[in-house]
Amino acid sequence: MDKNFSYSDCVKKLEYYCSYQERCHQEVTQKLRALPLTTLQQDEIVVHLLQHNFLNEERFAHTFAISKFHQKKWGKIRILNELKQRHLNERLIQSALKTLPVEEYHDTFEQLAERIWETTTERNAVKKFKKCCDYLLRKGWESDLVYAKVKSLSGK
Structure with missing residues (x-):
């Protein structure tokens, strides 16, 4: 510099x-x-x-949460962890997570889970189940949603 x-x-x-x-x-x-x-x-x-409002952590948290959800299909857990890594306080993080539209959140999860299930080429059912779950969990989706959805997709 x-x-x-x-x-x-x-x-x-x-x-x-x-x-x-x-x-x-x-x-x-x-x-x-x-x-x-x-x-x-x-x-x-x-x-x-x-x-002069160039720096506003509340605005940052809200923008970060909604853009990572829309662009990268991240779930609430991943967004929460990423915001914590940036040292934002818990109140701002919770406020940002509440801005995610509930219905769109669930629709996005359903579409993503179905797409991952259909595109995973693993023949072994147990391995396919694990791969799909691992992917969705890495994306930050809640484990209860992940396991219930993948279980329903696998027909178990």
């Missing part, structure tokens, strides 16, 4: 960083560490970003 950045250049750089994609505090802090700034200047920039 070029060490000739002025303080105002760093502020602009972080404003842009936060404006083209939602960010959490952890990502911003990590980015700030790469810049030639004192700890006090880093703190001032974080305050500036918060005051």
Whole structure:
């Protein structure tokens, strides 16, 4: 990184960083560490970003949850764990999970489970059951939903 950045250049750089994609505090802090700034200047920039609404963890949590659900078909458990890794507080995480549309959540799970069951080429029924369950569990879907659905698909 070029060490000739002025303080105002760093502020602009972080404003842009936060404006083209939602960010959490952890990502911003990590980015700030790469810049030639004192700890006090880093703190001032974080305050500036918060005051000017470039950085908003509630907005980040909601956007993260809904986009990972829609784009990657993640379940609530995976989303919860990913948000925890980003050091968001429990209230924000629970609020974000509540924004997921209940009916769409269940429809998505049903479609995903059926697609995985149909496209898994394993001939051994026990191995196919395990592969499908493992896939859905890795995606963060609740185990009671996973086992009940795969059991119904396998005809057991």
